[in-house]
Amino acid sequence: MELNDIINQRKSIRKYKDQDVSKQLIDEMIHCATLAETWKNSQTPRYHVIQSKELLKQFKAQCLPEFNQKNVENAPVLIVSTFVKDRAGYQRNGSPDNELNNGWGIYDTGLHNQNLILKATELGLGTLVMGIRNERSIRKLLEIPANEMIVSVIAVGYSDIDPQRPPRKTVEEITHYY
Numbered sequence: 698m699e700l701n702d703i704i705n706q707r708k709s710i711r712k713y714k715d716q717d718v719s720k721q722l723i724d725e726m727i728h729c730a731t732l733a734e735t736w737k738n739s740q741t742p743r744y745h746v747i748q749s750k751e752l753l754k755q756f757k758a759q760c761l762p763e764f765n766q767k768n769v770e771n772a773p774v775l776i777v778s779t780f781v782k783d784r785a786g787y788q789r790n791g792s793p794d795n796e797l798n799n800g801w802g803i804y805d806t807g808l809h810n811q812n813l814i815l816k817a818t819e820l821g822l823g824t825l826v827m828g829i830r831n832e833r834s835i836r837k838l839l840e841i842p843a844n845e846m847i848v849s850v851i852a853v854g855y856s857d858i859d860p861q862r863p864p865r866k867t868v869e870e871i872t873h874y875y
């Protein structure tokens with residue numbers, strides 16, 4: 698598939714088929730994520746993949762608000778996206794390179810995640826990025842170490858819907874040429 702087609706095809710999916718996704722496909726997606734650019738090649742993003750039926754049930758109930766639980770009701774995979782903090786955007790002595798501090802870690806994670814999401818799209822999978830999630834419950838349930846900042850939860854599965862894309866701003870509206 699052409700890159701333009703993949704970009705056009707990607708939409709947030711809020712209804713999934715009750716159909717498993719193989720570990721091989723998830724590994725392919727995460728491999729594509731590892732090819733993304735990162736601050737000084739610091740490669741701080743991490744993934745915590747939930748596939749077990751029992752843990753999925755527990756995670757959805759404890760870590761997502763009701764509306765997101767509904768959005769990902771049948772989703773067979775949830776990927777918690779984190780990054781190792783205080784590295785991207787920081788010097789070896791621990792001082793920040795500039796005012797964005799751990800914003801660079803979040804920036805790298807977003808780039809990484811988008812590679813994963815576009816690869817999922819190419820593989821015929823739907824995704825939903827969720828920023829509305831309970832950080833403390835996720836950390837506790839998955840025992841995520843204190844040096845990792847939790848960013849998003851990404852649902853992955855076979856789409857059971859073909860949603861309309863919400864409207865976008867135009868190039869002119871968001872761009873300044875000098």
Ligand SMILES: Cc1cc2nc3c(=O)[nH]c(=O)nc-3n(C[C@H](O)[C@H](O)[C@H](O)COP(=O)(O)O)c2cc1C
Nearest residue numbers: 707708709765768825826827828829830849862863
């Ligand atoms: C950082 C981030 C957080 C988001 N959090 C949620 C969320 O918690 N629940 C949800 O239903 N959609 C969430 N979305 C999806 C956006 O609502 C969606 O990307 C946007 O409306 C554009 O639609 P599209 O993805 O179909 O192009 C999130 C997207 C991003 C990038």
